[in-house]
Amino acid sequence: MTATLEPNFLQQVAAPDLPAPRGPLSEAVVEALRGGPLRPVDPAGAEPYGDDLQLALHCCYELHYRGFAGVDAEREWDPEVLGLRRELERVFLAALRADVEPGENVPAEVDALLVEPVGPGVRGVSHHLQREGTLEQLREYVAHRSIYHLKEADPQAWAIPRLNGAAKAGLVTVEHDEYGSGRPERMHALLFAEMMTELGLSDAYGAYVEHVPGETLAEVNLMSLCGLHRSLRGASVGQFAMVELTSSPGSERLVRGMRRLECGPASIRFYDEHVEADAVHEQVVRRGVLAPLLEAEPELAADVVFGIRASLFLGERMGERLLGCWDRGETSLRMPLAPGRP
Amino acid sequence: MAEPGPTRVLLTEEGPALISGPVELELPDGTRVRSDRAVTAVCHCRRSKRYPICDASHRRKVRQEGPDA
Numbered sequence: 391m392t393a394t395l396e397p398n399f400l401q402q403v404a405a406p407d408l409p410a411p412r413g414p415l416s417e418a419v420v421e422a423l424r425g426g427p428l429r430p431v432d433p434a435g436a437e438p439y440g441d442d443l444q445l446a447l448h449c450c451y452e453l454h455y456r457g458f459a460g461v462d463a464e465r466e467w468d469p470e471v472l473g474l475r476r477e478l479e480r481v482f483l484a485a486l487r488a489d490v491e492p493g494e495n496v497p498a499e500v501d502a503l504l505v506e507p508v509g510p511g512v513r514g515v516s517h518h519l520q521r522e523g524t525l526e527q528l529r530e531y532v533a534h535r536s537i538y539h540l541k542e543a544d545p546q547a548w549a550i551p552r553l554n555g556a557a558k559a560g561l562v563t564v565e566h567d568e569y570g571s572g573r574p575e576r577m578h579a580l581l582f583a584e585m586m587t588e589l590g591l592s593d594a595y596g597a598y599v600e601h602v603p604g605e606t607l608a609e610v611n612l613m614s615l616c617g618l619h620r621s622l623r624g625a626s627v628g629q630f631a632m633v634e635l636t637s638s639p640g641s642e643r644l645v646r647g648m649r650r651l652e653c654g655p656a657s658i659r660f661y662d663e664h665v666e667a668d669a670v671h672e673q674v675v676r677r678g679v680l681a682p683l684l685e686a687e688p689e690l691a692a693d694v695v696f697g698i699r700a701s702l703f704l705g706e707r708m709g710e711r712l713l714g715c716w717d718r719g720e721t722s723l724r725m726p727l728a729p730g731r732p
Numbered sequence: 733m734a735e736p737g738p739t740r741v742l743l744t745e746e747g748p749a750l751i752s753g754p755v756e757l758e759l760p761d762g763t764r765v766r767s768d769r770a771v772t773a774v775c776h777c778r779r780s781k782r783y784p785i786c787d788a789s790h791r792r793k794v795r796q797e798g799p800d801a
Contacts, residue, residue: 504791511796563770571770638788642781669788670773673750677742 399540399583399593400574405457406596408449413442419449419474423461428470433477437604438485439707441724443478444604444611450475451614455541456595479615486612486700493695496684500676503635503698515709518716520643525651529589529730530722531712533598534606538613539582540595543568545610548617549626555686560678561627564634564671581663584656590730601723605708612704616697624690627683628697632705634675638668748773748786757784 408424411417414431422428436443452458453466465471493499519528538545543565553561570576583593592598599607616626641664648658684691715722742750751772757765765784773786780787 506791506793507796508793509795509797567769571768639791642787665787666773666782666785667769669748669786670750670769670771672788673744673748673773674771677750 399580400577402593402595404594405459405461406452406594406599408458408461409445409599411442412445413440415442415446415478416449419446419471422468422471422474423449423453423458423465428474431474433474433481436481438481439604439608439704441604441607443481444607445599447475447478447482447611447615448599448607450478451611451618452596454614454618455544482608482611482615486703487696490696490699490703492692493699494691496680496691496694499695499698500631500635500680503632504672506639513709513713514640515712516640516643516647518713519647520650521647523647523651523716525653525730526727527712527716527722528647528651528653529591529727532586532589533591533723533727534602534708534712536582536586536591536593536598537596537602537606538610540579540593542578542582545613545617546626546630548614549623549630552620552623553627553683556682557627557679557686560674560682561630563678564630564674567667567671578660578663578667581656581660585660588654588656591727598723601725601727603711603722603724605704605711609701609704609708612700622693622697624683624687624693625697625700627679627690628694628699629701630697631675631680631694632698632701634668634671638665638672641665641668743776747775747777747788747790749776750774759784 408420409416411420413436415433415436418429418431433443433446449458450471453461453463453471457463457466515531519531523531546561547565550558550561550565566572568578570578570580574580586593613626613629616622616629641661644661645658645665648661680694684694712722721727740752744750751774752770754766754768755772755774757767757774759765767785775783775786775790777790779789781789
């Protein structure tokens, strides 16, 4: 390991800079957070999954996580910003409700997620990276994923006080594991940061927000949206279940891809840990979270299905963006990454 | 955290046995595998590539051929 002057990931406290706006909505939010007045904007008619609306939402949500450099932490509860956030959320949520087929059969939904498609006809980012992706494409994938994984488990933690009894205990069991089971050096966010450093990427929180497109921000914004609204707690659990139920085989494919690309031990460790961890989490989420939640609050079934399908829908959009760009020989990011360290 | 009463082991229908608390598993050849997780999934179907730890290999697989298959 090379010596570094940067504080390691667990010691980082600096908040990221506000990103450059990508349109009128994100410009209004960024300008307001810089201290200017909140210019009246109308999100109705904006592209619901587009860069502008998703970046605007991302900035609103980040006030609840680490905030931004130079922005007073109290802006988290600024009624004007919250008011605009609500309008942005309405557009996003309405689009998802329209694009996602409703359903109420959670066991059938779970069974479908537990069938693993295999063979040469399966199109997916992890399949591509396992079989033939380049190291550059793998680095891009990690940059996309950093928006979530550097705060891994945080968006779902909002759901804890919104659940009761066994479902709460089950969710905390999984979250505790995500946070390293009391050992900071095992926190999944840290394992991800160590992988980034090894791949020559910056592990600074928010370092790649400028690079990633709306498709990537939308996936993480869905997590924050569902976590921050008690009315969407069923969807939050559904989103969490989708990740935990599908991550183990995907992580195994990434481990194989990384071995093929001769990545270092920290890179392999992150996904290797998730093969085993998520094989357990799948069981705990099904038996310890979904089952008791639906027994206590059966009326949440439709929201759980919505959370599962909305996160699948956004995941497929993001996957298509990456694979489409790579098919055309282009970067999947808004700007290329700086070259990795040798 | 130690639970009062005996260690709970949940035998699932389709996949692994779930054991609460840290465990050490000893294989026939004497190899020991330790898991510090709150819950450990121990492979029962023998398909795990990480035996004795479950890696979700028990899942049903559906083959999809490529466009030129």
